[in-house]
Amino acid sequence: MSDVQTGAGAASAPTRPDTRRRAPERMPGSGLTRSGGLAGLAKDRRVVLLALIVVAFIAMSLISPYFLNTANLLTLLQYSAVIGVLALGQTLVILGGGGGIDLSIGSTLSLCSVTFGLLSVGGGMSPWLAALITLAVGAVLGLINGLFITLLRLPPLIVTLGTLYLYASAAMVLSNGVDINGFDRDGFSTIGQTSVAGIPFQVLLVLLPLFIVGAFVMHRTVFGRQVYATGSNADAAALAGVNVRRVRISLYMIASTLAAVGAIVTASWLLNARPAAGSGFELQAITIAVLGGTAITGGVGKLSGTFLALILVAILNSGMQLAGIGSTYQIGLLGLVLIVSMLVRSRGAVRETAL
Amino acid sequence: MQSTPLLTARGLTKRFGATKALTGVDFDIHAGERVAIMGENGAGKSTLMKLIAGVYTPDAGSLTLGGDAYAPATPTDAIRAGVSTVYQEPSGFSHLTVLENLFMGRQTTRALGWLDKKSMGREAGELLARLQLPTRLLKRRMGDLSLADQQQVLIARAVANEARVLILDEPTSILTDTESERLFQLVDQLSAAGTAVCYITHRFDELERVADRFVVLRDGQNSGETDDPDREGLLRMMGSVSSVEVGADGGLVATPDDVADAAAPTSAPVLVVDALSSEGIFRDISFAVRPGQITGLYGLVGAGRSELALAICGELPIDAGSIAFQGKPYRPHSSRTALEQGIAYLPEDRKTQGIFPHLSVGDNLSAAALRGVSRAGFVSTAGERDLVATWMDRLSIKAETPASPITSLSGGNQQKVLLARLMATNPQLLILDEPTRGIDVGTKREIHRRIRELAATGIAVLLISSEMAELLELSDTVHVLHEGRLTWSAVGSEITETAILRAATGAAA
């Protein structure tokens, strides 16, 4: 009999400080399982993350006087917009089970970046049209992953490793290794430069909606339930009427399309498209997903958890930045965080056989 | 044969949660003796063997081996002590050669762990020759061998491990007659050399050939033992206690039942299977399942029952014959499309094929019926809540709340959830494969009642079961499979335990 995985517990506390950041999930039949009382609270990964966020927030503001500066907080949010959508996609892919993982999203972002750049600068297209086509390209890149993995039953690790190479160098080839500049500032101003009530466009109208819609889909739609079922027990899911193949392919397509979104957002914000724009992002995305409580074997995990993990990582990153610690250190911190979060899981939960 | 047993077990008791698998079971076996362990499904045979093999530890009772106390904490302890098991499904190292499989973990070496392949090859050659197995097997990749050959290799490995006691779990269920004979010869050799052989078997036609003594378990307890392979006597000892009656011949008979009486043989069958064949698995199967009736399908392990069900659902290829569902020709593609069309299948192994272990009771229950409570892909919370509540009530599923994890439920309640999951899709045909396996008696009875109620609402039920009492209690019609063919059918009062077992074991009716 398997134990209840930590990270899948629902807080039984009826009140939580309400911010716009979380999609409330307390409906029965929404994939929640309950453990009672205070112990249950502690077991819920999201509660732990929330506590850590508060601690980190306080710590960072004590460490640096600039932390609480609005401009800083906004930059923090802007940065997280991109990695956030990637982490969202990664969470979905991992949830679907079967060793699901996507090492290629970073390269997908690079390739879509270049595509977007070529279309809008080189092709002179309107940014919205270029964006649309880029999204389609993203979807196709994910479809390729999905087909190899489901039709040929290949390990996702290796397939996405191969496409990581493929897409990264396709980006290089298409862009000839150089950044694409010359984005028309006016055209992209909406996506990249504006804010509404002080909150950057890409956070308000991209990151938050995507997470909220994502959480909603995962808990309230048939598709979302099917994802959890597939990740929990693919054989049983098939017998329960789920088209496992179609579900998994969809997840890879969604992840890649989200990477395309990330590419569009980055390009609009920075006003250039770099062929190595996404390099290294897969580690961050996986770390945030796992930190947020997603089990690497699938079936367990919440988008809200991923979101909280994202916030925590962003705070830590920002704090480090302000303290003068370079971005590479943030990578190391992420690695440490990843390992520690796995250790904590290994304690109480089901022993997953090491891959 | 010596008078002191090589292996003794006294008062073995083992419980799994609320289920009592074994209570106070005694068992002896002498060196060189061949003992067959028999009993109905759930009688405790496999639990007894697993206790001896070190897979489980007993809650009470003790074991001795060769006069000394024997208490293996792990299967490896048992193997080292000289108790080896060969399971139904051979599990060796499929990527490695037979030679390596024979020696893994105890290779002959020179210095620094350097393998002495020549001497191992020689030793293995001698071993195989002694066991009259072809030495050319040694170089072959284990995974390329037939299952029968793999089994022989694993038995050879047990011998190489100096097994004093060899446990064979339903070994002939995967073998042809010729291969079975080869196995028996191997076993003869082993017992002649002093190895004690424990045999779990269902197959009556092999009894005389296979064993010197027959130990029968019933409902987790000793039910007797004998040297006499008389089938009727053994059947009597195997018969389980239940609400069914005992017939004139000492075997169980079906209880007269309201539902059975009210059965309307005149209503058109929901499923008609005609000359269905799947190569190597079953051949020329024809039967019909009618609405409102429970059609029982019985057969020994390996007879092809689950395979038949899987074929009807589209999970196994069909090579010949046809199926008609609700009067129209039906080509099964997959269990998913089968479910869409109204055929629901409850798999045999709920742990690996049934439950979603990470999800709640409610999620598990509603999993297949979400489309019914959703619109445009969005699940209606209220609709789902009602669905779950209705079915939890209807099947008396005991859970703290629908949001509790499925793993917090007993096996019996989990099974009810799975049943509810299928029922919520409003199927026309319900195929139940061993629906009460591993479930405590009380919940078993409850589930039986529910199944009868379901049938009464007009659903056609195909019940696959190897539990005699269950089959007798529920079935209006019984078909018996023997080695892939449908050998016998009966209706109503013709259904008796003795007759079924006879047909299932291949004896003339």
Next chain:
Amino acid sequence: MTTLTDSPGRGAPTPPPAPTTPAGGAGLSLYRVVHLVQVWLLPALLVVEFVAFSLLSPFFLTPQNLTNVAVNAADLALIAAGLTLVILMGGIDVSTGFAVGMLSWVVASLMAAGQPPIVVFLAALAGGAVVGLLNGMLTARLAIPSIVATLGTSALFQTGLFALWNSRDIFSTPVFPFLSGGARLGELPILVLIVLAVYLVLHLVLTQTTFGRSIYAIGSNVEAAKLSGINVRRVRVIGSVILGLLIGVAACTYLARVGVVQASSGGELTMLAIASVVVGGTSILGGEGSVLRTLGGVVFIVVLDNGIVLAGVPSLWNGLIVGFVILVAVSINGLAVIINARKKRSL
């Protein structure tokens, strides 16, 4: 559609006689073809490669070029050899590249501080052993899936390197002359001989010792391995440590080749090493493969890189081809598995 595992035990009361491996099989069944392709794919790729590049460039097949390629491939080859052990057991390691980078910083610093070469070399080995121990403990002892554990340690090593680098490139001469292409036996660089010797030793260990066979056993069926009395945990850790030691040596050769340690040294090696193993034909699922195959994979990849440059193809295309080849190689293996399973089912 997911396959419902059909327990083979219940399948065949009267099955037709099981087909033996088509060693002497008549005719060319699909199974046979796929099996053949699996075995001969790598050699075929190598042949095609050599032929193509020698046609495309006159400089390709020259001894100078080939020895150059061989010497430059040393660090990749060493890493890939150790990685094969880990993959054979069903694991993976994505931290090898930055581990090399970090260790090469240590080596370069010690050299700059004037330490005797033998001390430096031993320090590199010790550092590598620590790296291997760390990864081994995380995966075997603490049961963290190796992909996650090594993603974590990769990040740690990357940061470690960056921190140590501290904006200061360190230049260094080779620890020992034999670690660069310098020292030669006639025309043949000693380094190449050393690498080949390493492969030979590993091959012998894997095929001729209990330890080696237990690696295959673990990859093939870890439960049966435990039942056979194999200390799975210990073997896994030792495998990681061996990889670590090779990473230590690779750090020295890497430094000898590149001459300088920078902020992100070594990063490119990780995926190349995995690609070498996969293209070589060792199954990522464990249980089958060999270091010799990995050597073939290494040769393929480094020759590809070299040939592309010589043939005047923009080096940017390199990744495309490597990625493509990885997918093809894995797909063929995948197809073989599916077809195999279908064959078994009809038993």
